[in-house]
Amino acid sequence: MRSVDVCLTHQDFDNYDHEGKIVVVIDVLRATSTINTLLFLGADHVRPIGSLEECKSLKGDDYIIMAERLGKKVDGFDYGNSPTKLKEKDIRGKKVAIATSNGSKAIIKSEGSEKTILCSFLNLESVIDFINKSESDVILLCSGWLGKTNLEDTLCAGGIISGLDNFEIESDTALMAKALYDNTNNLLETMKLSSHAKRLSGYDNKIDIEFCSRVNTQPVLPILRERDIFLS
Numbered sequence: 001m002r003s004v005d006v007c008l009t010h011q012d013f014d015n016y017d018h019e020g021k022i023v024v025v026i027d028v029l030r031a032t033s034t035i036n037t038l039l040f041l042g043a044d045h046v047r048p049i050g051s052l053e054e055c056k057s058l059k060g061d062d063y064i065i066m067a068e069r070l071g072k073k074v075d076g077f078d079y080g081n082s083p084t085k086l087k088e089k090d091i092r093g094k095k096v097a098i099a100t101s102n103g104s105k106a107i108i109k110s111e112g113s114e115k116t117i118l119c120s121f122l123n124l125e126s127v128i129d130f131i132n133k134s135e136s137d138v139i140l141l142c143s144g145w146l147g148k149t150n151l152e153d154t155l156c157a158g159g160i161i162s163g164l165d166n167f168e169i170e171s172d173t174a175l176m177a178k179a180l181y182d183n184t185n186n187l188l189e190t191m192k193l194s195s196h197a198k199r200l201s202g203y204d205n206k207i208d209i210e211f212c213s214r215v216n217t218q219p220v221l222p223i224l225r226e227r228d229i230f231l232s
Contacts, residue, residue: 038098
């Protein structure tokens with residue numbers, strides 16, 4: 001039987017053997033929600049970048065460059081990490097590079113897996129369908145926040161697990177994530193309780209929290225191919 005496990009922060013991912021497994025990267029607030037939105041709006045591809053310097057260097061290669069640190073847009077970049085501020089007319093057909101505090105680093109760490117796909121609540125069912133049709137074990141990699149577990153990524157991991165068929169739950173972290181999701185009656189109100197939601201609200205990004213809590217509004221599947229993320 002296939003198995004599913006959950007890693008609660010990308011800093012913990014070195015403790016997981018991901019060779020030959022599907023890795024699902026989750027950063028609900030906001031990197032995977034933003035990347036999903038970029039591709040949904042028609043971006044050609046998205047390149048996750050670990051450092052601000054490398055991301056900024058791609059400006060001359062005709063990339064739209066996006067960067068966030070500690071929840072705020074970085075000066076000198078075209079966009080921060082807000083899915084609600086993206087404009088389709090600016091995005092369609094373009095290459096995008098993005099450097100974020102947690103999510104882009106989690107994606108880069110997943111390299112070497114059988115496949116890396118991205119999940120948020122926006123494309124939850126698309127990810128569940130893909131996993132159910134696969135034949136591989138799965139690790140759900142929550143980005144977390146600066147090395148700490150966060151509520152919204154764990155909720156999303158639980159949502160994936162609750163939709164899987166014929167998977168063995170391999171760890172207590174996976175059991176915890178599923179129990180959290182199964183006992184959540186109001187997704188948005190629960191997400192608002194999270195420390196990162198409160199942080200973003202303080203930066204006038206309340207609309208992002210509501211946007212990122214929408215379920216299955218963007219039924220696409222972002223997948224990492226070498227360095228770049230495309231629609232499958």
